[in-house]
Amino acid sequence: MAAAQRGVLAAMLAKALQRVISNTQLGQFGGQCQQLAIGLLLRRMVVRHLRQMRALYSSRRDLLLEELLRRLAGAITPQHSGAGLQFAVTVPAGHEVPWTLAGQAAGLVLRSLSRQFLGPVTQEGWLLGYTALQNQEIRSAVAALERSIDPPG
Structure with a gap:
């Protein structure tokens, strides 16, 4: 107004x-x-x-979760809390660094979960934010992540 x-x-x-x-x-x-x-x-x-905003962010979070589970269910595990503006996904041990580099090469912004630990790293993965992305951007980003961690061929 x-x-x-x-x-x-x-x-x-x-x-x-x-x-x-x-x-x-x-x-x-x-x-x-x-x-x-x-x-x-x-x-x-x-x-x-x-x-x-709560309804908009909730729909974006739900879409991101659906896309991640549909495309990458065997590779990542969402640590979804049901609220917030971001959530963590874990990846198998030893995969965070190479997958992060591959995703970044594809133009993705992936914040390493291992950098969030003050002590010894107990989980690898990423913190994924979604509030600034439109629905099509979410779909495209998950597709790019899928291609970058599992290249064709």
């Missing part, structure tokens, strides 16, 4: 509140009424935005 629209809505809400509050009280508290109206409007906008 544009700033001008927010201003118009805030003014409309303030006028509606004027009907409830007497003129003498409004003169004393008019600015507070307008601030309250703007605050209520912004809160509703933020809640609506968060709800929309």
Whole structure:
């Protein structure tokens, strides 16, 4: 919603509140009424935005999981938590470095899971983010990952 629209809505809400509050009280508290109206409007906008983003990110996460399981079920294991903006996938021991290099050569951004450990590395894999990708980009990236870790021939 544009700033001008927010201003118009805030003014409309303030006028509606004027009907409830007497003129003498409004003169004393008019600015507070307008601030309250703007605050209520912004809160509703933020809640609506968060709800929309939660649904969008959930659908992207689900698509990424479906594509990974469909194309790479034997090679990787998603460590899906059901929430968040990224999740880990594990790969068989000894495969993280060569598969990461192959994926990067194919233009993928793969963040190594082994780099996240403070102590000894107990799992290899990647942290995969998905929120900035469109659905077709997710499909293309998983297809590129599949080709890079299992080249044809």
